[in-house]
Amino acid sequence: MDKNVQGTNDYSTISKYSMVKQGYFNDEFISEFVSNSKYSRRAPIIHMGYYARAEIIEAILTQFLKHVGNSHTQIISCGAGYDTTYFRLKKNLQEDFSLTYYEVDFIEVISRKTECIRRSKILSSILGLSNDDFFSTDVNSCTAGIHSQGYHLVGGDLRCQNDIESVLSSAGISWAAPTLLLAECSITYMDESSSTKLIEWASTKFPHATFVTFEQICPDDGFGHVMKHHFESLGSPLLSLNKYPDFDLQIRRYKEHVLNDLWQLSIQQRIFNQISNVSKNWPCARFSHSAVALMRCSLIITGGLNEILQPLRDIWRYDTEESSWKEVRVKGPQVLPRYSHTSAVTSDNKFLILLGGVNTHTTHQPGVCVINLLERKCYEYALPNQDPDRPIMLHNHTSELIEDSRLLVFGGGDNCFSFGTSFNPGIINMEISHLLH
Template structure:
């Protein structure tokens, strides 16, 4: 009985892993349909087409681009060889053979595909029933007997479990694989579904039997941060556990893995390094213009949790298929960590709000506005109150609705109240209007009355935007709201500056000298000594910034000045920032230049020095 249960459990897991093929091919078809890459054959393996979200389309694009980069490079460096082979492990419904055939790129090349018998039988049937696909093969007789289901002069489809090395070896021999020929072995999110001992055995087996080969692998990394834990939970729910992550959690560990298993050379890049370093800027611009997009945080975190790897042996060691960019836009920067670790704990207050804005309206009182949650966009405003028993959330009774808005600003005013400016409801729909929010006293119960008043200002206002900053500065004894940067639907990144006279409610011009900061969005800016201090953000090329910039008051207006902070803080964006005396404190955000997650950076504005504190999040329930 126990044996039967184990068998059923194994069959269930195998079926779940096979199911990832069906989901993956639908996502690839979606990306191709939106113009991310050209593939006229994938849709012939899909019964029902579904359009995926832009974030998913981009993810499958960078996966496709990385694999295609390696395959094309392999064909280029082996162009003079008599015989060449591509061996795709766990190929699923991949259309690689048909794309290469259509491009005329299969001269002296044979493509071998291996996957579960059930998957390959379905694929063979789809090929046989489609005139276009069948016409791209030599006359053949698909057979349900034996592992070789399709046999053409340039294409062999084999139904065998990749984990069974002996069976795979015998099937490949029967299909005519030349073990001495230059061979590209391809594995796209396949080995990680196996127990690590078995996937290690496949890597060793390939190195031993294919002495002139290169192994190309695309998989996940970084299991221990919040994104990595959610990623693992997602695959566990699909009954497709990611096994290799625990033993090989990062690119360095994956590289050592292949070198220890018999490969001579190995290069491993996460997908941020690949996309920003090896995809030409013109191509990135084309891709980024295909669909409205504003999910930068999720995009960069997703890319940091996947990698592309090439490991080579023999004649394929010298001509690397994958190389570190000569000038990387994401150079590794090691934070100057303090030995002190800051402990974190979650508060018993449940608040969701991606893209929300928050500000302190009085000691122990925070106003939260906008954002989106699992319940949708348009999260209701809330007040967080700190009392003797800790923090609690209080609902708001607003006199008017602020509407749906994400990535807006909420700026506390010197005389009381909060100004809410900008934001968006979607990447095509910026939110207009400027609102003054006044928080009333808490008079018992669980609700605070809030007055929302739309301001009518004179002068020329800034164009609608989001991911900008709005900071109170002083000029000639008066308070102004300084707007800098951000995004709008027609311009990728803004670098303009606007001033609102808060007393006169008038948009005005104030002279600003000095070299203006690089255009950016998702940066921070805090009031400081009558001006402001700005840090970080994303520039027009999608590269993270790590500069510290002052807007300093002068007699005639303001002047931009850059501060040379040493050691340099790790570049980041979408962080929080606060000025405490002469210290600029940066909290959280997104970075690409270092492992782990951003903690807290303290920049001393007087000494121009910085120190980074890591966060102990073990007790936090993310």
């Protein structure tokens, strides 16, 4: 199937050339990758599709480069094929702009692209290379490709992240620099597991990354069925299409595998290490949750907002020695959904206390929640009636449990489009010993 997937590059390149030849888009370099013997004029509808695709990708890359400014920037084109984006960027960018462009594809594709660039005077000139500067074009050579100032053409299988990491490291990649990863109709041909691992790898290796993908969606209408059949007949089926068939699921896919991470800080070494997700028993991605230490080897997180901004009510315990998560389920009345709250654990590790937060319910707003961790029972208590002269809003505050009997609350407040931002005045001393029974 790999050969068939590589063949989509040839068809796509001819289609782009035909679109450019008819004046839809300005690309003076695409002709360097198309021989007259293989050229055939495409239909107008294909021209329109490739024109829209080219304009969209160019606009996104331009926006990204403008956003990062003059800092050293990287773009990694995953499954680049005969794409000419770098050459167009190189011509238009200012001399002092620091950009390094990496193109990754199968070694066979990279070898053929290397030969095209070697034969082209205009492309070689832009890269500042002569024939003596080119690496081997042998498909069995690990050095197949091109390495020049600001541009690296490297071979590797995107399904093997260790190999991709190795070739990028050899090419001088900076893992810390602002990086855009571009997958333009490429990872859609990868099996779902491999493409997901690529997304996770990108989020792990590049702390300042943007992932841009352009691929097919909507497989279940009439057009979608014809589209799926077409690619299946070519021997290059769209392997991730059924699991991520629409725009919302595509967004959710990237949020779940760029956001749902866990890091552990070594206080002595001052080094963060990412904890790998090796189990399906793992809390969903969230923010505005609360975390508190339990004993010396556990962490408890509660609530928060998920990727579609729904308040959560679940409780998870992380064991630092076993590197594993386990959901804490309570009996009887359930915990109210909440976010922007605080949490504490009593010194005997018996009670977990959740203070404040908010949710989207019109009536049942969080007050104080006491969870008996031994009996797995939950008790929700409403806050007392507010003093009109000293109202408190337990949202985005900080709290500290003192002698297992009272909570000291610092800061917090809220904001509204009409009255602006309001902060809690002073320190709040809240007696809770009578709630711990």
